[in-house]
Amino acid sequence: MKKMEIKTKNRNYPVIIGNSVLDLIYDLINQPGMYENLFIVVDENVFSLHEKYITNIFNETNKKIHFYKLKPGEHSKSFDGLETILSEMIEKKYGRDTLLISIGGGVTGDLSGFAASVYMRGIQVAHIPTTLLAAVDSAIGGKTGINFNNYKNILGTFYQPQFVIIDTKFISTLPKEEINSGVGELIKYAFLTNEIFYNYIYKNFDKIYSLEESVLNKIIYKSVLFKGSVISKDEFEGGLRKILNLGHTFAHAYESQTNYSLKHGEAVVMGIISALFLSYKKGLLSERRLKKFLKLPLRMKLSPEFVIRNYQSILKYMYGDKKNREGEIRFILLSGIGNLATDVKVNESDIHYAIEETVEVLS
Numbered sequence: 001m002k003k004m005e006i007k008t009k010n011r012n013y014p015v016i017i018g019n020s021v022l023d024l025i026y027d028l029i030n031q032p033g034m035y036e037n038l039f040i041v042v043d044e045n046v047f048s049l050h051e052k053y054i055t056n057i058f059n060e061t062n063k064k065i066h067f068y069k070l071k072p073g074e075h076s077k078s079f080d081g082l083e084t085i086l087s088e089m090i091e092k093k094y095g096r097d098t099l100l101i102s103i104g105g106g107v108t109g110d111l112s113g114f115a116a117s118v119y120m121r122g123i124q125v126a127h128i129p130t131t132l133l134a135a136v137d138s139a140i141g142g143k144t145g146i147n148f149n150n151y152k153n154i155l156g157t158f159y160q161p162q163f164v165i166i167d168t169k170f171i172s173t174l175p176k177e178e179i180n181s182g183v184g185e186l187i188k189y190a191f192l193t194n195e196i197f198y199n200y201i202y203k204n205f206d207k208i209y210s211l212e213e214s215v216l217n218k219i220i221y222k223s224v225l226f227k228g229s230v231i232s233k234d235e236f237e238g239g240l241r242k243i244l245n246l247g248h249t250f251a252h253a254y255e256s257q258t259n260y261s262l263k264h265g266e267a268v269v270m271g272i273i274s275a276l277f278l279s280y281k282k283g284l285l286s287e288r289r290l291k292k293f294l295k296l297p298l299r300m301k302l303s304p305e306f307v308i309r310n311y312q313s314i315l316k317y318m319y320g321d322k323k324n325r326e327g328e329i330r331f332i333l334l335s336g337i338g339n340l341a342t343d344v345k346v347n348e349s350d351i352h353y354a355i356e357e358t359v360e361v362l363s
Helices: 022-029 044-058 079-091 106-121 132-138 176-192 195-203 205-209 213-233 240-245 248-257 264-281 287-294 311-319 348-362
Strands: 002-007 012-018 037-043 065-070 098-104 124-129 146-148 151-155 164-167 330-336 339-345
Touching (some): 002 213, 012 213, 022 044, 022 124, 022 164, 037 044, 037 079, 037 106, 044 098, 065 079, 079 106, 079 146, 098 106, 106 124, 106 132, 106 146, 124 132, 132 176, 132 213, 176 195, 176 205, 176 213, 176 240, 176 264, 195 205, 195 213, 205 213, 240 339, 248 311, 248 330, 264 287, 311 348
Parallel strands (some): 012 164, 037 065, 124 164
Antiparallel strands (some): 002 012, 146 151
């Protein structure tokens, strides 16, 4: 079991990582200042797989408690999904003294965090991520959001949790497509951090898919440690935190065009491939480095079928990306592992080039 503290201007909070550590929640919810009433938003699939484990632990409390089972999938990250949670909280008479606990993947965490940030102008929230993607990325840092008009995460808030418990017992039951999605974010961190972590991910790629516990614990810990160091310096994405969006301008557009049939982590890997080609086009990467860096994302099995159905549609979603400034699409590009350039302006022909090359290399 590992424990670290995420430090931000608004709140410092613990992150606990380990196998079968959910019972440590009582050390956290019984701390002074923690709200008494528990409203738990849990992914339906997670609850069906782990109902006994979850309920046995929460049955030990005499606090007011209610489980709300959320339908899985990006379509729950909507006004309708938000409304149903808020309505349930009102109906069950939950007040400002509520701790909302999310148990699920990125969808559950993003939606629950947003609900907590707006319910009665803000109640406490905590995250128990159950997917690899949420564990290494989305559960940390306080980003919340919903999709709107088919634009990914276009509405949301920054709202830090009280704590995060990453119990790898949940990850052990993930289907392969969910592991694939988490590996997408891990590949992002491989490029963001340093050569040592990049090489570790590359060397242990197959062990990640086999969910070898020692490898799993290390990659989660290192990813959370890195993200925590970034958000401690830039909580609200005014500068440094932008690097965490490597590949995401492409990825969000790819997701939107497929109406979210594409897993987020898979879209991120496709987006990283596109960002590598765009970095090469802009002269940030040599051809030798481009070929070297493509080897890691191309170890994932990805389908190119969706990408170029409608280039103008992809461009439209890019122009709606929340990272843009002054009506211009901005990209995070790289010149080497750990060397990123933010807010890079490019022309549409360069974007088209990067997408076409992505299709070509994937096929």
